[in-house]
Amino acid sequence: xPEFLKLLPPDEALQLYLDALGAAHxxxxxxxPSEAGLDRVLAADITAPHPLPPFxxxxxxxxxxxxxxTYGASASLPAYLKLIGExxxxxxxxxxxxxxxxxxxxxxxxxxxGANAVVMLEDTEIARANEVEIHKPAAVQDNVLxxxxxxxxxxxxxxxGTSLRPQEIGGLMGLGITEIDVIRRPRVGILSxxxxxxxxxxxxxxxxxxxxxxxxxxxxxxxxxGEAQSYGIIPDDSGQLRKAAQQAHAECDLVIITAGSSVSxxxxxxxxxxxxxxxxxxxxxxxxxxxxxxxLALADHVPVIGLPGNPVSALVIAGLxxxxxxxxxxxxxxxxxxxxxxxxxxxxxxxxxxREDYLPVRLHRDGKxxxxxxxxxxxxxIFTLVRADGLVRIPAEATxxxxxxxVRVHLLT
Amino acid sequence: xPEFLKLLPPDEALQLYLDALGAAHxxxxxxxPSEAGLDRVLAADITAPHPLPPFxxxxxxxxxxxxxxTYGASASLPAYLKLIGExxxxxxxxxxxxxxxxxxxxxxxxxxxGANAVVMLEDTEIARANEVEIHKPAAVQDNVLxxxxxxxxxxxxxxxGTSLRPQEIGGLMGLGITEIDVIRRPRVGILSxxxxxxxxxxxxxxxxxxxxxxxxxxxxxxxxxGEAQSYGIIPDDSGQLRKAAQQAHAECDLVIITAGSSVSxxxxxxxxxxxxxxxxxxxxxxxxxxxxxxxLALADHVPVIGLPGNPVSALVIAGLxxxxxxxxxxxxxxxxxxxxxxxxxxxxxxxxxxREDYLPVRLHRDGKxxxxxxxxxxxxxIFTLVRADGLVRIPAEATxxxxxxxVRVHLLT
Numbered sequence: 107x108p109e110f111l112k113l114l115p116p117d118e119a120l121q122l123y124l125d126a127l128g129a130a131h132x133x134x135x136x137x138x139p140s141e142a143g144l145d146r147v148l149a150a151d152i153t154a155p156h157p158l159p160p161f162x163x164x165x166x167x168x169x170x171x172x173x174x175x176t177y178g179a180s181a182s183l184p185a186y187l188k189l190i191g192e193x194x195x196x197x198x199x200x201x202x203x204x205x206x207x208x209x210x211x212x213x214x215x216x217x218x219x220g221a222n223a224v225v226m227l228e229d230t231e232i233a234r235a236n237e238v239e240i241h242k243p244a245a246v247q248d249n250v251l252x253x254x255x256x257x258x259x260x261x262x263x264x265x266x267g268t269s270l271r272p273q274e275i276g277g278l279m280g281l282g283i284t285e286i287d288v289i290r291r292p293r294v295g296i297l298s299x300x301x302x303x304x305x306x307x308x309x310x311x312x313x314x315x316x317x318x319x320x321x322x323x324x325x326x327x328x329x330x331x332g333e334a335q336s337y338g339i340i341p342d343d344s345g346q347l348r349k350a351a352q353q354a355h356a357e358c359d360l361v362i363i364t365a366g367s368s369v370s371x372x373x374x375x376x377x378x379x380x381x382x383x384x385x386x387x388x389x390x391x392x393x394x395x396x397x398x399x400x401x402l403a404l405a406d407h408v409p410v411i412g413l414p415g416n417p418v419s420a421l422v423i424a425g426l427x428x429x430x431x432x433x434x435x436x437x438x439x440x441x442x443x444x445x446x447x448x449x450x451x452x453x454x455x456x457x458x459x460x461r462e463d464y465l466p467v468r469l470h471r472d473g474k475x476x477x478x479x480x481x482x483x484x485x486x487x488i489f490t491l492v493r494a495d496g497l498v499r500i501p502a503e504a505t506x507x508x509x510x511x512x513v514r515v516h517l518l519t
Numbered sequence: 520x521p522e523f524l525k526l527l528p529p530d531e532a533l534q535l536y537l538d539a540l541g542a543a544h545x546x547x548x549x550x551x552p553s554e555a556g557l558d559r560v561l562a563a564d565i566t567a568p569h570p571l572p573p574f575x576x577x578x579x580x581x582x583x584x585x586x587x588x589t590y591g592a593s594a595s596l597p598a599y600l601k602l603i604g605e606x607x608x609x610x611x612x613x614x615x616x617x618x619x620x621x622x623x624x625x626x627x628x629x630x631x632x633g634a635n636a637v638v639m640l641e642d643t644e645i646a647r648a649n650e651v652e653i654h655k656p657a658a659v660q661d662n663v664l665x666x667x668x669x670x671x672x673x674x675x676x677x678x679x680g681t682s683l684r685p686q687e688i689g690g691l692m693g694l695g696i697t698e699i700d701v702i703r704r705p706r707v708g709i710l711s712x713x714x715x716x717x718x719x720x721x722x723x724x725x726x727x728x729x730x731x732x733x734x735x736x737x738x739x740x741x742x743x744x745g746e747a748q749s750y751g752i753i754p755d756d757s758g759q760l761r762k763a764a765q766q767a768h769a770e771c772d773l774v775i776i777t778a779g780s781s782v783s784x785x786x787x788x789x790x791x792x793x794x795x796x797x798x799x800x801x802x803x804x805x806x807x808x809x810x811x812x813x814x815l816a817l818a819d820h821v822p823v824i825g826l827p828g829n830p831v832s833a834l835v836i837a838g839l840x841x842x843x844x845x846x847x848x849x850x851x852x853x854x855x856x857x858x859x860x861x862x863x864x865x866x867x868x869x870x871x872x873x874r875e876d877y878l879p880v881r882l883h884r885d886g887k888x889x890x891x892x893x894x895x896x897x898x899x900x901i902f903t904l905v906r907a908d909g910l911v912r913i914p915a916e917a918t919x920x921x922x923x924x925x926v927r928v929h930l931l932t
Contacts, residue, residue, distance in 0.1 A: 140719075144738045158900060161725055165899075167782045195755065195779075196715035198725030213782070214715050214828075216726040227782070256900040263902070271931060272738035273904035276731040276830055279719035280901050302609035302627050306553075306692035312574055312611030313629040318689040325557045325685035342608065366608070369580045369626070369640070415627075417689055443882065443908065445858035445930050469856065486578075487571060487669035488693050489676070491686035495856065517858050518684060 113393040115502060116462055120430060123402040123409075124440050126388050131407040132435060133290040133359050140278040143270045145331055146288040147436040152264040154281055157254030161198075162217045166249045169208040169230055169238055170221035176243045184231070184239035193218060208238050217250055224249035257281070267437035269331075291333040292435045295354030296323050299340045299347060299375060300366035300415055318417040318488050319364040326424050329519075330432035332360070342371040347378050351410075355382050359435055361410045362428060364420050365399065371415070372399055379403050379412050393461045393502060396486060397423035409435075417488045422464050422497065425518075446514040447496070449478040455507040457500045466494035467515055478515050494518055526806040528915060529875055533843060536815040536822075537853050539801050544820040545848060546703040546772050553691040556683045558744055559701040560849040565677040567694055570667030574611075575630045579662045582621040582643055582651055583634035589656045597644070597652035606631060621651050630663055637662035670694070680850035682744075704746040705848045708767030709736050712753045712760060712788060713779035713828055731830040731901055732777040739837050742932075743845035745773070755784040760791050764823075768795050772848055774823045775841060777833050778812065784828070785812055792816050792825050806874045806915060809899060810836035822848075830901040835877050835910065838931075859927040860909070862891040868920040870913045879907035880928055891928050907931055 114122070135149030164170065171187060179185035187208035193199045193215045201209050203220035211217065211224060223244035231239040257263060263281070268274065270288075278286065298320045306316045317339050324334035335358060337350045347363075354361045361382075365375040380387050383406030392400045396419035401412030409431055413420040430440040449469060457463045467478040481493050496515040500507060507513060527535065548562030577583065584600060592598035600621040606612045606628045614622050616633035624630065624637060636657035644652040670676060676694070681687065683701075691699065711733045719729045730752050737747035750767045753760045760776075767774045774795075778788040793800050796819030805813045809832035814825030822844055826833040843853040862882060870876045880891040894906050909928040913920060920926060 141734050141737070144741055158902065159728070160723055193726070195713070195784075196717075196727050212784075214713070214728065251900075256902045263905070272735040272742070272834060273901055273907075273931065275738050276735035276834070276901040277905045279734045280729050280731045280830070282719055282721075282723070282729055284720045300608070300627070304609075306695055307697045308695075310573055310695070313606070314609050315572070315627065316693050316695055318693045321554050321692045322685040322689035324554070325688050328557055329685070366627075371608075371625075417693070421685060421689070443860060443930060445860050445928075447856060447858050448861075487664070488686060488689040489571065489669045492676070492690045494686075515858075517856060518686065 113391045113398065114389055116392050116394045116426060119389045119392045119402060120427060123388055124430065124434055126385070126404050127409060127431065127434055129407060130404060130409055130435070131359070132437065133292050135287045136290050137285055137287050140275055140284050140286050143275050143278070143286055143288065144272065146270055147331065147438060148264055148266050148268045148270070149287040149289050150266050151262060152283065152286070154257045154259055154261045154263050155283070156281065157259050158257040158280055159251050159253060159255065162253045163251050164211045164213060164215050164217060164224045164249060165251055166224055166226045167212050168224040168226045168249060169240070170203055170211045170217050170224050171208050171240065171244055172203060172205065172221060173223040173244045173246045173248065175206050176225060176240050179240045179243045181241040184241050186233060187238050187240060189236045189238050222246050222250065267439070269436070269438055289436050291331060292359040292432065293335055293357065294327045294332040295335050295337055295358035295361045296320055296327070297337045297340055297350055297354060297361070297363045299342060299364060300371060301342045303339045305339065319415070319420050322417060322421045322488070323362055323364070323424055326421065326428065327432070330429055331436060332432055342366045342374055344374055344378065347374060348381065351378050351382060355405060355408050355410065358408065360431060361408060362413060362424070363410070364413045365415045375412055376401055379405070379410050382406070382410055383408070395461055395463050400427065402427065416486055418486045418490050421491060444516055446516050447476060449476040449513055449515050451498070451507050451509060451511055451513050452477045452479050454509045455480055455500065457504055457506045459505055460502055462502050463500040465498045465500060466490050467496055467498050468493060469495040469515060478513055491518060526804045526811065527802055529805050529807045529839060532802045532805045532815060533840060536801055536840070537843065537847055539798070539817050540822060540844070540847055542820060543817060543822055543848070544772070545850065546705050548700045549703050550698055550700050553688055553697050553699050556688050556691070556699055556701065557685065559683055560744065560851060561677055561679050561681045561683070562700040562702050563679050564675060565696065565699070567670045567672055567674045567676050568696070569694065570672050571670040571693055572664050572666060572668065575666045576664050577624045577626060577628050577630060577637045577662060578664055579637055579639045580625050581637040581639040581662060582653070583616055583624045583630050583637050584621050584653065584657055585616060585618065585634060586636040586657045586659045586661065588619050589638060589653045592653045592656050594654040597654050599646060600651045600653060602649045602651050635659050635663065680852070682849070682851060702849050704744060705772040705845060706748055706770065707740045707745040708748050708750055708771035708774045709733055709740070710750045710753055710763055710767060710774070710776045712755060712777060713784060714755045716752045718752065732828070732833045735830060735834045735901070736775055736777070736837055739834065739841065740845070743842055744849060745845055755779045755787055757787050757791065760787060761794065764791050764795060768818060768821055768823065771821065773844060774821060775826060775837070776823070777826045778828045788825055789814055792818070792823050795819070795823055796821070808874055808876050813840065815840065829899055831899045831903050834904060857929055859929050860889060862889040862926055862928045864911070864920050864922060864924055864926050865890045865892050867922045868893055868913065870917055870919045872918055873915055875915050876913040878911045878913060879903050880909055880911050881906060882908040882928060891926055904931060
């Protein structure tokens, strides 16, 4: 029966695990339309097929000029330029701006040959037919975007492992890249164990509870870009759990098993995970509350994570460990930027040194101040997190937080 | 031809608009399985059909006791209790704990009648057959979760307008609520205008650019829980734009029109929006960069938003105005909590007073410091945002930010 080998601090546990995952298999790629690419992760680098902007264009409505022709111009002493035409939007132009000549151009319109700047409409006046008064000098490149100023042809614009935000999809479209290779959604097997657990659609008899973990973890996996696959509720029985775990291990890119809540049920889970493949269990026990009995394993190239059965612990730990592993599987940098809100705790909070605490809090506005109110409740049941806006991390070295102290709140989204 | 009526500060513009949206239609609701509810928004309040936990249960592996029987117990002077049985996981028990009696109970197991506390296994010892030594006193309710301690039957657990996170889905499942009524995904019509704009799949000829806004805005709408519906690329022609805008207005819960880039094209867009219905244009022009020509309108109960044609401006403004409107349409509180990262700007940044600036920045770690590097480039093309990790808001009253000053960076996700 495996014992808690030692309680690692959470960041060390995660780093040790991520280092070991170099040996993990990764999902292959698939080709999709770029417009369906939101939050998908690129499987390969992409270079720009042509420059952006693809032609030198105006950023204002105005007159395309040779800058030198406008030097010294003012309202009282304008430069007079001959109007030789208008650049139509969406069309190339064969106008050529010679000395003391100009052409009308609209925002986004192509700059005719010969011109190297644009004078804004409001700094001009039509003097007489085909003559424009320039009231302000233009410097070379004023109000002009050069071809390739944003992106040059051949630029490395996206690297493999980039998760696509709206702007990346826009960048792809601007370059005419309408199909992309992305990492196939990682398949994540979820096993919920416990003799007392019944499906949510069933009446929970006395002594029974409905399955929560399958659904909270599936939702989290969906958030992380994965495809959650439930392997059902497994009783606290070695044979049945081994069979289900082996099947999930064969079919998935990541396996998550939530342990039954009793000590013996947890032992069964740990044993089965250890048997699944080598190198096996890498971390068993993390100095964190909630979530001490967390198991991080790698079984024949497939990461396997054992979570506590308590739904609050399972979800908090999944946020800390499953999310970075999902990023890793996708080829993304595993450590994301985690924005926060600065708040003030409204009561004294006790904590035990040597263990990181993650405390659910609710946020209240009090004038300009943002107050973080701890959500207590001995229950540690799922509504603790339902009531919470975010989590406050209390470092291992702290013995608590005094009322009025500043804290960083990470939203539970 | 409508002029900029006045340039409102962005927060005033948004508040004025949200106040007016009380008259907007809202999408109806639809019934879905709770397990498909991630990020959907509840259409009705929900109360708890039964308590959670549904029965009084143990939070540890140990012995269920009458607390009074353990008073004064210690390792040197244990209390001796008669073991009358074991509570099986997932089953009701008909054991009744009498005076000086106890029963073995597992974590999550039901507390037998008569008992009011549990002594942890590690604080006990089996003395002889059917006798347990208690080495530590238990207070009433120690290691016990009372029926209904998390949620009481009839509690108002969720209100309409709640967006479902993994934990809310867990809470629903724990209570056996496997189907829910949610707001139908708002249909958002997107019209991209401009003579120079061609679809991304086509070769952009000289003077032409590919459509970016349809795709960046669709992605943003997807993020906000909406169903984006493209009405195509409309040339700068009143007749065609009017027809497309009227169709979108008839079919959608929100219409977004990106203006052509020239002044005349922008005027056409503003005119068409004004004609769509009453009360019409509520805000035309916001004191913000990028995005000054923003239009906020309500046309016969349908919100209509006119965005600048520049892809960076369109996406930044959509983040500031379209996102809160989407929350409003869903019945959510319109102002979300916006977490941030504290950083330090690495250069001096100039800004003009009287106008809020949103500056794209890239983040770099420098030891413990997080540095925000502004992304300049006169282009204001889409790769400005591709290169950015986040935005820094420079308030209207500021004339700039000195190098080394602290700033809050809002991630572009």
